[in-house]
Amino acid sequence: MNVAVCVKQIPDPAAPGELDPSTLTLKRDGKLILDDSDSYGVEMALQLADQAGGGEVTLVSMAPRGETGGLRTALAMGAAKAILVSDDALAGSDALGTAKVLAAAIKRISPDLVVAATESTDGYTGTTPAQVAELLGMPSVTFANKIEVADGAVRVHRQTEAGYDEVECPLPALVTVTAGVVEPRYPSFKGIMAAKSKPIEELKVADLGLDPTQVGAAGARQEMVSVEEAEERQAGEVVVDEGDAHERIIAFLEQLKVI
Amino acid sequence: MGVDKIWVLAESVEGVPTATTLELLAAARSLGSTVEAFTWGPDTESLAPVLGAHGATRAYTVGDVSPGLPGAPVAAAMAAQVQAGNAPDMVLVATTYDGRDVAGRLSARLDRPVLTNVVNLTVEDGVPTSHHAIFGGTQVAKARFTGPGPAIFVVRAKSFVPEETGGGPAEVVTVEVPDLGRANDARVLERHVEERAGPKLDEADVVVSGGRGLGQPDNYAMVEELARLLHGAPGASRAIVDAGWVPYAYQVGQTGKTVKPTLYVACGISGATQHMVGMKGAKNIIAINKDQEAPIFGIADLGVVGDVHKVLPRLIDALKARS
Numbered sequence: 251m252n253v254a255v256c257v258k259q260i261p262d263p264a265a266p267g268e269l270d271p272s273t274l275t276l277k278r279d280g281k282l283i284l285d286d287s288d289s290y291g292v293e294m295a296l297q298l299a300d301q302a303g304g305g306e307v308t309l310v311s312m313a314p315r316g317e318t319g320g321l322r323t324a325l326a327m328g329a330a331k332a333i334l335v336s337d338d339a340l341a342g343s344d345a346l347g348t349a350k351v352l353a354a355a356i357k358r359i360s361p362d363l364v365v366a367a368t369e370s371t372d373g374y375t376g377t378t379p380a381q382v383a384e385l386l387g388m389p390s391v392t393f394a395n396k397i398e399v400a401d402g403a404v405r406v407h408r409q410t411e412a413g414y415d416e417v418e419c420p421l422p423a424l425v426t427v428t429a430g431v432v433e434p435r436y437p438s439f440k441g442i443m444a445a446k447s448k449p450i451e452e453l454k455v456a457d458l459g460l461d462p463t464q465v466g467a468a469g470a471r472q473e474m475v476s477v478e479e480a481e482e483r484q485a486g487e488v489v490v491d492e493g494d495a496h497e498r499i500i501a502f503l504e505q506l507k508v509i
Numbered sequence: 510m511g512v513d514k515i516w517v518l519a520e521s522v523e524g525v526p527t528a529t530t531l532e533l534l535a536a537a538r539s540l541g542s543t544v545e546a547f548t549w550g551p552d553t554e555s556l557a558p559v560l561g562a563h564g565a566t567r568a569y570t571v572g573d574v575s576p577g578l579p580g581a582p583v584a585a586a587m588a589a590q591v592q593a594g595n596a597p598d599m600v601l602v603a604t605t606y607d608g609r610d611v612a613g614r615l616s617a618r619l620d621r622p623v624l625t626n627v628v629n630l631t632v633e634d635g636v637p638t639s640h641h642a643i644f645g646g647t648q649v650a651k652a653r654f655t656g657p658g659p660a661i662f663v664v665r666a667k668s669f670v671p672e673e674t675g676g677g678p679a680e681v682v683t684v685e686v687p688d689l690g691r692a693n694d695a696r697v698l699e700r701h702v703e704e705r706a707g708p709k710l711d712e713a714d715v716v717v718s719g720g721r722g723l724g725q726p727d728n729y730a731m732v733e734e735l736a737r738l739l740h741g742a743p744g745a746s747r748a749i750v751d752a753g754w755v756p757y758a759y760q761v762g763q764t765g766k767t768v769k770p771t772l773y774v775a776c777g778i779s780g781a782t783q784h785m786v787g788m789k790g791a792k793n794i795i796a797i798n799k800d801q802e803a804p805i806f807g808i809a810d811l812g813v814v815g816d817v818h819k820v821l822p823r824l825i826d827a828l829k830a831r832s
């Protein structure tokens with residue numbers, strides 16, 4: 251079974267984010283790393299391919315400046331190869347533009363299963379995977395916290411408001427995973443060494459047969475108008491517990507008429 | 510361009526429109542002159558009175574989609590209406606499991622972008638403008654579309670307050686679902702409902718949340734007990750959800766639920782921006798944390814610097830003694 255995993259390479263979330271003052275979009279000029287949210291998808295894909303008794307896990311990523319830092323991490327976990335779409339024409343892409351690129355790249359490898367995260371850490375629109383599925387004419391099951399593959403179909407526990415739905419879907423299909431789906435492995439030293447020589451195919455927009463006006467800032471057809479400071483909430487009273495703080499809390503609850 | 514017609518994706522559970530649906534209807538009424546719902550399910554007639562009372566004059570429905578999932582058929586039916594000339598200026602969708610599927614697929618079908626994580630909507634110079642909380646809610650960004658509509662917005666829960674208008678039942682109009690090819694092949698085999706007592710997290714008037722400061726999973730029982738005594742719902746930080754102490758449904762924050770209760774009690778939670786963005790709309794906040802420097806104290810109305818293992822048992826005992 252061949253699996254494509256969408257992996258986003260993002261600025262380190264521990265570093266404070268910053269907007270480019272001219273475009274009001276997020277600055278992405280530092281080193282990029284593997285989005286933690288995608289490590290679950292990579293792990294799940296590796297395990298499913300393993301259980302199926304063979305097949306390849308291919309990473310698909312769109313990122314600026316030919317960035318491969320995050321891809322190397324996922325290759326070190328065990329993925330076989332990667333496709334990276336990197337092109338100046340992609341700067342300022344929105345979720346739909348990104349989906350067009352990812353869908354076109356995925357089409358080249360015709361996988362049995364496409365895996366993405368439910369939402370990315372930096373942009374978190376959570377719409378890209380459904381857009382990819384629609385562009386590929388594929389069924390999709392989002393919010394998976396358990397996945398099995400058997401008899402040409404994927405079986406998913408899909409999170410719901412009230413619990414979960416057991417959903418079955420014939421392959422090929424797209425599934426998005428949550429952090430609960432599986433515990434990602436740490437790349438081993440051997441994996442890190444092996445990753446250095448694994449193939450990363452680098453593509454441009456033209457290689458995918460996409461019209462450059464459909465992607466990037468031009469294709470996004472949306473703009474940030476302004477950024478303002480949000481209203482700050484003020485800190486109130488602070489008490490240090492000397493064994494009696496619960497009394498102060500009770501008084502506060504009474505004042506609020508909660509009790 | 511002014512805003513005339515607005516569609517609201519109307520979700521329902523067991524024949525009752527969800528709270529977020531009613532929130533979006535209120536938003537739509539404040540922005541446009543005609544509000545219509547777009548829905549699915551076995552019995553739209555039973556939804557029509559509530560949808561109408563909240564301002565929808567019409568409810569388009571694709572009918573029962575089960576055992577399939579709604580994403581593909583609902584998006585395709587909406588797109589077909591738009592392509593046939595029945596196009597709204599705006600489409601409002603809630604940030605829900607099914608909502609994001611519908612919005613994403615609709616966007617791809619119509620080749621229209623989507624603005625997501627919207628926390629407020631205004632019309633400025635005749636242009637629908639969305640407001641987004643960024644950098645953990647410390648800043649508000651405004652955005653708008655520059656191309657042709659419909660303008661699709663995915664709106665976070667609790668961004669608007671539901672309001673009845675006293676309108677009569679919405680007129681139910683059944684619409685066709687075009688051929689979906691393979692896109693609709695997923696089948697729900699079984700639904701599992703986890704029973705929980707007490708009010709729902711995102712509807713509760715009081716929310717008591719626990720974080721890593723509780724030390725170990727068993728101590729979450731104190732949070733549940735306090736929530737019960739205050740007739741509230743228990744919640745959690747992502748740290749203890751990821752650690753498997755409580756289910757994801759308990760999570761408050763950027764990647765969890767947005768709550769706006771009268772009172773939020775944070776126990777052993779540091780106050781990461783991603784947590785605070787989901788709860789700082791609470792009217793009142795009590796925080797209990799042993800670290801005086803914890804960021805949560807920056808937004809708490811009452812901050813208690815103390816050990817949750819001491820303060821919570823005393824508080825629980827004192828509340829029990831009263832009842």
Ligand SMILES: Cc1cc2nc3c(=O)[nH]c(=O)nc-3n(C[C@H](O)[C@H](O)[C@H](O)COP(=O)(O)OP(=O)(O)OC[C@H]3O[C@@H](n4cnc5c(N)ncnc54)[C@H](O)[C@@H]3O)c2cc1C
Pocket residue numbers: 256257258259276285287288310311312313342343344345346348352365366367368369370371372373374375376377378379622623624625626643
């Ligand atoms: C604060 C902020 C707000 C934004 N708001 C909007 C908005 O309202 N509308 C909009 O259209 N765009 C928005 N964007 C831009 C958007 O986030 C990016 O353009 C991005 O390319 C795609 O969206 P996402 O990261 O939100 O994806 P999501 O839909 O959240 O991603 C889900 C999953 O899809 C896969 N994926 C997504 N992007 C890639 C990639 N480049 N390579 C490989 N896999 C990927 C990953 O598995 C990811 O976890 C915003 C960006 C920021 C920083």
Ligand SMILES: Cc1cc2nc3c(=O)[nH]c(=O)nc-3n(C[C@H](O)[C@H](O)[C@H](O)COP(=O)(O)OP(=O)(O)OC[C@H]3O[C@@H](n4cnc5c(N)ncnc54)[C@H](O)[C@@H]3O)c2cc1C
Pocket residue numbers: 263370371372719720721722723724745746747748749760761762763764765766776777778779780781782783784787797798799800803815816817818
């Ligand atoms: C993209 C992204 C999305 C995220 N989404 C969310 C989200 O939706 N919700 C969310 O909550 N987090 C989210 N996070 C995680 C967030 O950044 C924090 O890691 C998380 O909120 C921390 O949880 P915590 O406060 O329980 O744990 P910690 O930060 O470890 O804090 C524990 C606190 O307990 C205190 N403490 C310890 N012992 C005691 C004691 N005995 N008595 C009293 N106090 C004690 C400590 O002083 C400390 O302040 C997200 C992160 C990212 C990157």
